[in-house]
Amino acid sequence: MDPTPLTVDTINPKVLKCEYAVRGEVVTIAQRLQQELKDKPGSHPFDEILYCNIGNPQSLGQLPITFFREVLALCDHPSLLDKSETSGLFSVDSIERAWKILDQIPGRATGAYSHSQGISGLRDAIASGIEARDGFPSDPNDIFLTDGASPAVHMMMQLLIRSESDGILCPIPQYPLYSASIALHGGTLVPYYLDEATGWGLEVSELKKQLDSAKSNGVSVRALVVINPGNPTGQVLSEENQRQIVEFCKKEGLVLLADEVYQENIYVPEKQFHSFKKVARSMGYGQEDIALVSFQSVSKGYYGECGKRGGYMEVTGFAANIREQIYKVSSVNLCSNISGQILASLVMNPPKIGDESYQSYCAERDGILSSLARRAKILEDAFNSLEGVTCNKAEGAMYLFPRIRLPRKAIKAAGAANTAPDAFYCKRLLNATGVVVVPGSGFGQVPETWHFRCTILPQEDKIPAVASRLTEFHKGFMDEFRD
Amino acid sequence: MDPTPLTVDTINPKVLKCEYAVRGEVVTIAQRLQQELKDKPGSHPFDEILYCNIGNPQSLGQLPITFFREVLALCDHPSLLDKSETSGLFSVDSIERAWKILDQIPGRATGAYSHSQGISGLRDAIASGIEARDGFPSDPNDIFLTDGASPAVHMMMQLLIRSESDGILCPIPQYPLYSASIALHGGTLVPYYLDEATGWGLEVSELKKQLDSAKSNGVSVRALVVINPGNPTGQVLSEENQRQIVEFCKKEGLVLLADEVYQENIYVPEKQFHSFKKVARSMGYGQEDIALVSFQSVSKGYYGECGKRGGYMEVTGFAANIREQIYKVSSVNLCSNISGQILASLVMNPPKIGDESYQSYCAERDGILSSLARRAKILEDAFNSLEGVTCNKAEGAMYLFPRIRLPRKAIKAAGAANTAPDAFYCKRLLNATGVVVVPGSGFGQVPETWHFRCTILPQEDKIPAVASRLTEFHKGFMDEFRD
Numbered sequence: 001m002d003p004t005p006l007t008v009d010t011i012n013p014k015v016l017k018c019e020y021a022v023r024g025e026v027v028t029i030a031q032r033l034q035q036e037l038k039d040k041p042g043s044h045p046f047d048e049i050l051y052c053n054i055g056n057p058q059s060l061g062q063l064p065i066t067f068f069r070e071v072l073a074l075c076d077h078p079s080l081l082d083k084s085e086t087s088g089l090f091s092v093d094s095i096e097r098a099w100k101i102l103d104q105i106p107g108r109a110t111g112a113y114s115h116s117q118g119i120s121g122l123r124d125a126i127a128s129g130i131e132a133r134d135g136f137p138s139d140p141n142d143i144f145l146t147d148g149a150s151p152a153v154h155m156m157m158q159l160l161i162r163s164e165s166d167g168i169l170c171p172i173p174q175y176p177l178y179s180a181s182i183a184l185h186g187g188t189l190v191p192y193y194l195d196e197a198t199g200w201g202l203e204v205s206e207l208k209k210q211l212d213s214a215k216s217n218g219v220s221v222r223a224l225v226v227i228n229p230g231n232p233t234g235q236v237l238s239e240e241n242q243r244q245i246v247e248f249c250k251k252e253g254l255v256l257l258a259d260e261v262y263q264e265n266i267y268v269p270e271k272q273f274h275s276f277k278k279v280a281r282s283m284g285y286g287q288e289d290i291a292l293v294s295f296q297s298v299s300k301g302y303y304g305e306c307g308k309r310g311g312y313m314e315v316t317g318f319a320a321n322i323r324e325q326i327y328k329v330s331s332v333n334l335c336s337n338i339s340g341q342i343l344a345s346l347v348m349n350p351p352k353i354g355d356e357s358y359q360s361y362c363a364e365r366d367g368i369l370s371s372l373a374r375r376a377k378i379l380e381d382a383f384n385s386l387e388g389v390t391c392n393k394a395e396g397a398m399y400l401f402p403r404i405r406l407p408r409k410a411i412k413a414a415g416a417a418n419t420a421p422d423a424f425y426c427k428r429l430l431n432a433t434g435v436v437v438v439p440g441s442g443f444g445q446v447p448e449t450w451h452f453r454c455t456i457l458p459q460e461d462k463i464p465a466v467a468s469r470l471t472e473f474h475k476g477f478m479d480e481f482r483d
Numbered sequence: 484m485d486p487t488p489l490t491v492d493t494i495n496p497k498v499l500k501c502e503y504a505v506r507g508e509v510v511t512i513a514q515r516l517q518q519e520l521k522d523k524p525g526s527h528p529f530d531e532i533l534y535c536n537i538g539n540p541q542s543l544g545q546l547p548i549t550f551f552r553e554v555l556a557l558c559d560h561p562s563l564l565d566k567s568e569t570s571g572l573f574s575v576d577s578i579e580r581a582w583k584i585l586d587q588i589p590g591r592a593t594g595a596y597s598h599s600q601g602i603s604g605l606r607d608a609i610a611s612g613i614e615a616r617d618g619f620p621s622d623p624n625d626i627f628l629t630d631g632a633s634p635a636v637h638m639m640m641q642l643l644i645r646s647e648s649d650g651i652l653c654p655i656p657q658y659p660l661y662s663a664s665i666a667l668h669g670g671t672l673v674p675y676y677l678d679e680a681t682g683w684g685l686e687v688s689e690l691k692k693q694l695d696s697a698k699s700n701g702v703s704v705r706a707l708v709v710i711n712p713g714n715p716t717g718q719v720l721s722e723e724n725q726r727q728i729v730e731f732c733k734k735e736g737l738v739l740l741a742d743e744v745y746q747e748n749i750y751v752p753e754k755q756f757h758s759f760k761k762v763a764r765s766m767g768y769g770q771e772d773i774a775l776v777s778f779q780s781v782s783k784g785y786y787g788e789c790g791k792r793g794g795y796m797e798v799t800g801f802a803a804n805i806r807e808q809i810y811k812v813s814s815v816n817l818c819s820n821i822s823g824q825i826l827a828s829l830v831m832n833p834p835k836i837g838d839e840s841y842q843s844y845c846a847e848r849d850g851i852l853s854s855l856a857r858r859a860k861i862l863e864d865a866f867n868s869l870e871g872v873t874c875n876k877a878e879g880a881m882y883l884f885p886r887i888r889l890p891r892k893a894i895k896a897a898g899a900a901n902t903a904p905d906a907f908y909c910k911r912l913l914n915a916t917g918v919v920v921v922p923g924s925g926f927g928q929v930p931e932t933w934h935f936r937c938t939i940l941p942q943e944d945k946i947p948a949v950a951s952r953l954t955e956f957h958k959g960f961m962d963e964f965r966d
Contacts, residue, residue, distance in 0.1 A: 112542035
């Protein structure tokens with residue numbers, strides 16, 4: 001007899017090492033509190049948990065875009081299209097779009113596995129959406145549809161990382177999918193620091209410094225991750241800065257992994273989204289000059305369809321035999337879910353002027369985006385009014401990442417509680433207010449600085465209460481721990 | 484300047500090593516032929532490509548179960564539930580079920596990320612479906628909903644495999660997801676051979692022999708994969724055999740990874756599906772005695788909803804701190820798609836007696852399953868009538884795996900064409916008939932034996948033509964190469 005029972009000492013240590021703070025300890029406590037509130041109303045000094053830890057708009061009451069859902073319902077149950085009652089329930093253009101999509105699916109079989117890169121006709125639609133966005137060609141064969149952006153990121157990490165001496169340059173702070181994926185694939189995260197003082201500026205000199213330092217430690221750096229608009233920082237890169245980054249990747253032979261899932265989320269008039277592909281092409285760089293992957297998702301933007309798990313990556317500048325390897329790995333999982341694929345095609349090709357749904361679609365979209373901009377501003381102002389707190393503007397994305405200067409006494413109390421100072425603060429905040437935010441340590445931060453990430457997603461009528469609860473808590477916290 | 488352009492020599496060698504024959508070379512050729520037929524009708528001696536390479540029923544014309552799609556459409560576009568026209572378009576019980584599901588989703592937000600294991604209420608429904616199936620309790624906290632079964636298998640391989648000295652016992656022939664996943668995670672596939680002569684029998688003596696041999700080679704065997712009903716073999720294990728397997732895993736301290744995605748696909752009256760959990764519990768073994776993972780999918784059964792990417796794993800017998808690790812890895816990808824989650828709950832809880840849809844549901848289900856049984860029999864008989872071919876019965880699943888005794892001259896010709904003899908046969912078959920099957924080498928087989936896998940999924944009216952095309956081709960092939 002030779003039993004090898006599974007223990008944490010005998011599982012894959014890469015799994016142990018992986019961390020994902022967005023659904024980490026603070027969220028686990030929040031779920032417990034929520035259950036306690038349900039079992040015993042009045043048991044806490046708040047009557048609901050407000051999940052500001054995760055970019056999950058519909059969980060906080062954001063409604064889906066009607067046109068998108070109409071098309072999805074019709075594609076899920078195509079026999080509706082043969083019934084006369086349907087025209088009373090669905091817009092004319094959603095019916096037309098559903099027919100068009102069904103005609104692109106062999107046998108109209110929305111329940112069949114598709115091509116492993118996704119349904120060909122939907123990839124055509126996405127490529128034409130990218131062309132319309134960028135003004136440069138996009139090849140449907142470069143599109144790989146995925147169940148949200150996360151599996152696409154894993155696929156690229158899997159391709160690039162051979163061992164711990166392969167490094168990936170990642171911003172700090174970063175979205176912890178990157179650190180988690182690099183850990184799971186056994187590589188090395190090479191950090192580059194965004195400069196909080198200049199609105200989370202990305203300096204090429206910092207990239208170069210960190211690249212050289214990694215090389216001198218024997219790390220072979222393979223790729224650069226850029227998140228634009230930034231998560232958790234909310235910064236939107238200038239086109240000039242993007243050109244420098246493209247130049248840097250080209251010169252250093254790095255794959256540019258561009259997380260562009262917040263491309264629709266821009267809240268300030270002075271900034272615009274430019275895809276890295278557009279920037280590279282406008283510099284005259286083509287497929288031969290730079291390897292570039294752009295990640296997009298249906299979970300963000302104004303649509304926020306997180307639960308649908310749709311997304312794609314556009315893979316350019318890779319040799320044909322590498323592309324075959326990416327296809328092969330995709331094929332092992334057969335394909336991404338078809339509803340997510342359809343939604344990705346809709347997001348990149350929403351209703352156009354003249355379509356029956358166009359006006360209501362625009363009203364829904366603009367209502368959500370302008371409300372997000374207002375919410376971002378109110379929370380930013382609230383954070384900046386707090387003692388010892390500074391917060392850069394959310395130019396884009398869905399988050400604020402305020403810096404909190406914690407009193408030494410609080411840091412000491414955190415040490416006594418065997419927890420990081422920012423996690424200490426976030427747990428106290430949760431217990432006092434029901435507001436769930438994520439400690440900065442989950443994203444990375446300059447040592448001895450402390451932050452947290454807070455989404456701007458609570459519904460607008462709740463924002464004042466969130467701001468006042470935060471303010472009240474912070475005052476009490478500072479009063480308790482002020483040096 | 485230090486460019487590190489990506490080549491096949493500098494990517495992760497585990498990716499290079501991974502193979503997935505179900506969408507491999509033969510399928511690539513088929514896609515080319517299909518394009519040629521479209522561009523130039525009449526350019527080949529057949530007018531359509533018949534994809535018998537993959538268990539993708541709806542791609543070959545199988546219709547979805549109406550009730551399931553009704554519920555999905557209503558959940559996709561819940562505002563339909565407020566409209567009076569809806570009652571004319573949907574069954575009463577689909578409307579009731581949609582309400583019930585929506586009530587289980589916080590905020591009725593089908594577009595929100597769920598708990599990383601899946602929506603709690605849907606896991607309750609699945610657990611109660613498992614209890615009804617097995618007669619033993621199932622804990623919703625043991626259920627992890629996934630985008631089809633494949634990601635669940637990857638997750639377990641990722642947990643179990645630390646290096647190439649960790650081994651996973653897999654049947655030969657096997658479904659190549661297992662070999663691909665083991666390769667991607669850098670482990671060692673420890674083969675055990677199913678006995679073709681006894682209907683692909685699984686002998687515990689063979690398991691023991693291969694386990695000991697692996698151990699003596701320094702491989703630490705961590706888990707045993709069993710596919711029941713079998714893919715590609717179609718065998719259904721007897722309960723007695725399953726008890727021996729459970730006993731073996733318990734004694735040797737192996738995790739039992741039970742691929743039970745074909746649990747609804749049984750075609751012979753003398754066999755029944757028994758889940759490994761039911762078998763283990765009926766032996767008196769509980770959570771403390773054996774670590775057992777059961778994989779289920781919405782892609783197979785009579786429903787065949789491959790494109791929806793729904794599935795789950797039921798994880799039992801793992802310590803709480805290991806379960807936390809599985810949860811953590813799930814949380815990095817946030818959650819599986821909600822439509823797939825809903826469908827998984829429906830598949831485990833279809834309409835019941837008294838529900839408005841019950842009769843039509845039964846008619847659809849039984850029509851598909853009895854037709855599959857007839858198709859399996861016709862194809863099995865056709866294969867067995869061919870010179871040098873023997874084919875075990877498909878007791879279950881969706882495949883036949885005939886053995887072809889190839890003439891030496893054919894083997895020589897294959898060698899000259901630098902291809903495996905079974906792949907040579909399959910490519911010739913494709914070029915002559917348009918029928919796509921997968922060479923046995925993609926699944927593994929006893930050396931010097933040759934097979935292919937053929938699904939039983941073409942619609943019933945096409946089966947005679949498939950059989951006669953296969954027969955005609957085989958005669959010609961043998962005439963050409965007979966020794």
